Amino acid sequence: MYRSLKFLFFTIIVAFNLLLSAEYQVDHSRENVVKFISHAPMDDFEGVTDKIDGYIYWEGDNLLNKSDMYFEVDLNSIDTGIGLRNRHMRDNYLETDQYPYTHFKGKLTKAEKVSENEYKVTAEGKMYIHGVEKDITVEGNMTALDSSYHITTQFVTALSDYKIKIPQLMFFKINENMQLELDFYVKKIEKN
């Protein structure tokens, strides 16, 4: 009897914790877009992929409560429009044979409601690119849909911060600063 009570209490606590928590994972059925944009006089280009994966998590009604997030992008999937340039990007800059993913791990630190369904949010955490991890803060928007959120953000990252060397060769210069634009959806995961 006593053991059964203990088990019941423990189960209630775990269930309570799970009920309050909300985990949203990238919704692969939606049109997700990650863009890497380089502006340079001779070689202005965009790299695009939809291979973003990860989750965002919080507990209760407050987006900041026990906030946790992890998003990663499969760098081998980036398409700049030309196969040769994809290869240069993979082999010469990102070295994807060693570092196939870039990721951001952090948490929401600010969430300001700007309309009925929309939040302006700030996330802080560590950005990992090319084997280098760096603390960053990014701002974005989260729009609540039925059982999902639409997340958009854009920020600029300096390639030298991540030890990505930029070749200086005639006709071929990429910008030291790469703009990243993310536009994707996460959907709520139902706990069993």
Place this chain on the structure above:
Amino acid sequence: MKSRLFMVILLGGFFLISVLSFPGFTQNPNISWKRSSPETQPDLQLFHSPHSIDLPTATTLQKWDVEFEISHRFIPPTSVGINGFYGLDGPVNMRIALGLALNNRSIITLGRSNFNDNIDLTLKYKIFEIRNNALPVLIAARAGGAWNSNPAYIQIIGRDKTNSRNFQAFGQVILNTMIRNKLGIGIVPSYLYNTDIRFEDKTKDTFRLGLNAQYYVGQFWSLLIEYTPYISGYRSLTDQKHNPLSFGIELETGGHFFKIFLSNSKFLNSSQFLAGADLPVENNDWRLGFMITRLLKFGKKI
């Protein structure tokens, strides 16, 4: 006593759950996320460019990539010296071509050389790949037909332009490997049908074995050499009796390849080059040549 122990266990359990929920851990135990698909595996490519100099490589392009090529072979040899600017004063044999990647494995190319107004149509298809860190292998096949639409030979003036003797065909198997991401090696057995269009009675065929190597010195430049010795079949005893040999450097950028080289051949289109070269290498006399290819993608800003 027992109830106190129960409370300790209860609080301990709660504490454990709360602590493990903290984001500093590898992954919050309340989170069920797992990577949904394996890492993308890019197509295996070994040589950077789809071409060596006159020989093809097994490298293909990305679907709907368009490749524009312009090549020159300066006819006066370097031995003309400064008076002829080492051949650069011309005249030149030139080739222009446009290739389209039908998918990630095949390229169709239409080209034209001003020598005999030779127009060729080729298809290259990547057949097989072996992903191996030490010795990756790519095998491709290339086949094509050529029409000498305005042959200059005095012997065949008066022949109808569309006479079947003005047509040639060729096939190549391309075996490529790459050692330590630095040294590309190619073997290209090649067959040419109707080697010499001047013959009126019957066609002559030629087999050659193309050999090429390319050493990638840095990210954007490399040294390359190719040699295509005669194996069997017809061989000209006069104007194309030598084995083609070319060597030079290649520069590459995001969408261009620039090749500058010396060659003992003045021929650019495959059906002409495979027939043989016109200068003996023993005399150390060469022709300057270059090839520029530019990759384009219609409908996208590049």
